[in-house]
Amino acid sequence: MRKVWDFHGGIHPAENKYQSLHTPIRQAGIPAQLTYPLSQHIGAPAKPIVEVGQQVLKGEMIARADGFVSVPVHASTSGTIVAIEERMVAHPSGLPAPCIVLESDGRDQWVELRGIDDYHQLDKPALLEIIRQAGIAGMGGAGFPAAVKLGVNPQAGKIETLVINGTECEPYITADDILMRERADEIIGGTRILQHLVEPTETLLGIEDNKPEAIAALLAAAQGTDVEIVVIPTKYPSGGERQLIEILSGKQVPSGGLPANIGVVCLNIGTALAIYRAVTHGEPLISRITTVTGEALEQPQNFEVLLGSPMRFLLDQAGFQAERSTRLVMGGPMMGFTVMDDEAPIVNTTNCLLAPTETELPPPSPTQACIRCGLCADACPASLLPQQLYWFAVGKEYEKLENHKLFDCIECGACSFVCPSSIPLVQYYRASKAEVLQARKDLAKSDHARLRYEARDERLERESLEKEAKRKARKEAAEERARQAAAAGNEAEADPIQAAIDRARAKKAAAQQAASDQPPTGETPPADAAQLAIAKAMAARATNSGQSPLEKAEAKLKRLRERLANSETKLQQSQAADADDTIINALQSALEKLRPKLAEAERELASLQEQNEA
């Protein structure tokens, strides 16, 4: 027997696995309509490459990967694309997400598949590309794209250990269990492809000891290979990637790091099987095993279901009694989330649909005070102090939350499970994580603003210092000149400022003298008239700037009309006063010139108004 390690904490909730294991895997069949969310995993959503109305075949790619951490989506049966729009999906947020909707034609006609007989002949990039194009994302929890996981080149160097996760520690779920019982050969086949790809020194398939049939099947299938089946004690959450790695290797994945940092890569058995089918048969990932269980169902069982099938499609086949069900959970009772709409589609991470009755999973009891009993700390697989985290979460003490390693919480729910005061601890941690991230963002933003402000302050100070220096230099230069002039003995130039003032005074006196000499007239003096004109022009410009073309045109028209009216009155006055002919002629010719200008302005305004109305 191989040595296995233990991890801190963990719990033993009621397993409730037998209910769904009475019958073998059942084919769920083809629903009328299937929905494919474009984002089924961590990473960028896929980009649709089909149009509404397009006929597609089973296995045909309908959305391509967009970016490195992204996987394509394939049609899981043949039919017609009927919509590309937001639909309800199974997500904790309960929000709709972009989806491709396919109406099946019932023929289930495959696209032409090209499998590979001997994968040993392929180089690694080609194998990775097959896995990537097959749309394979982790079938366990987060649904991380498998090709990305396998393609990561660890800085630490070589992958020593390949871990295949057959633990399935969540209560109720038996999808992996039954898959290992019925398709152990394909799982081992996929594991061997992974061995070829990763070239580990050891390959360990970890499985909990509560699955004896699956263990026997795997042992038989692994005969003659160097895949080691490691049976581990049953304890929740030993199926968590980091926990399983600690159980099998005694090593902990560094906080914030990847298993690759300690020479380990870990994949789920479902992922191994999908890789096997993708490589040897060319089949993309279009179906999975889903456990449908809970007391609100007449026949709990496991289905092989086409991805994109509505949840209701499975529930109905398992004898769902809606009136007895209190909630629908995707995933297990420890980490699953409530689904608000049973029309939401099955995706690659839908390992279980749980429809419990009220007595089976009663609603949470009212929360009582935390008595810091420490049961949570004893149960925490990450060796956190949940009671302290709770305290800090309630008090919104973000710094202390981070000091107490909030972000190492894997949200397994063990603390909430054991809490005698029924405190929804995980819920507090989820909310606090979001709050801390937001606080970090805000801090980065305010830091940025502060730096900019400080830089500006510095610049302004520098500039004022420079100005000051220049002024000083000028002053010194002037003083120097004055000293030199004084030294030269020139009295008049000795004080240039006094000289300048004297000069200005003399000029002013002369101007005043000139003005008083002129005879008083009704007309404004020419100098003042010019100033007035300038002021007018400036005012006009001031009002014009910021005006729309239409407003400008209107203003222009108004001005021209005023000028015309002015000229006409002047002409009449002149004629009435029997003025000089030359004056009358000049006024008339001015009027002649003004009229076409006015007409032009009117036309311009009309066209502008038309444009505006249009």
Place this chain on the structure above:
Amino acid sequence: MRVTSPHAHGPLSTAEVMRAVLIASLPGIVALTHFFGFGVLVNILWACLVALGCEALALALRKRPIGFYLNDASALVTATLLAIAMPPGSPWWLILVGVAFSILIAKHLYGGLGYNPFNPAMVGYVVLLISFPVEMTAWLTPAGVEATNTPGILAALQACFAPDTIDAITMATPLDLLRQNNSLLLEDLWLQTPQYGRWAGIGWEWANIGFLIGGLWLLYRRIFTWHAPVAMLTSLALMSAIFFDGGSSASGGSPLFHMLSGGTMFGAFFIVTDPVTSAVSNHGRLVYGALIGLLIFLIRVWGNYPDAVAFSVLLMNFAAPFIDYYTQPKTYGHGGSEG
């Protein structure tokens, strides 16, 4: 129904924890009653009544649902623990003052269950011990010492509710005697004073064994971890072994004597284990328990009070946040267990 994970919940509830503590105190209570009479039970019942009244009053003043919080049984635990610590047959007003102080001041003024930095029962006890030293040290002569009869139900009720009408025979406790002794070898002290029994004081040794049994049962039920009580008992045993001195007249008493005297076992399993006021991590609880054991010995042997559980616990309640700061466990992935 929209509920966040986890959807499953374990069987334990806070009320269940409190009830378990009450049940676990039974063997010790039985032993105390056997040796000190029905005053023990009258103490407990009267204290519980007062506690429920005070708790309801505080909850009403704080506008909390009274029924819901009374159901958690935490007030009953506080009252029972305080009543056990008090001399059997204490007058009603003494118990009233102690329990009211525990519940109203030490518990609810600090925010109620879970928020009190100091163990409420021990706060009440210390308040009484300092304010009413005569009443608080008047321990009845236990059964089996000379030809005394322990009070029956009526006498116990009379002692409690009409304390002026009765004369009880009290005697110095074994811890008292040991502290006052400065001339006799321990062996002679044992022979000359009737209070000493097989391993420690008559009656006291069995009460301690009773509380030990209850504590072990709580450990078995995983109501608390072993860390704090084991650390406390170990450090107390170590200290007494170091200063045993072969049983001279200056001896501090044998380890066995300290284990089974005064409030040792009661403190170790029912007071030190109070999760609210202790250190939180298991490492922290080791430190917390060990320091309490050390303080108990120091105060018992060189202090002014014959027993020291309450003072030691309160002093370490002060230190618990400080201990927490230095005993935070190593989180997964932070270099805890490297292959």
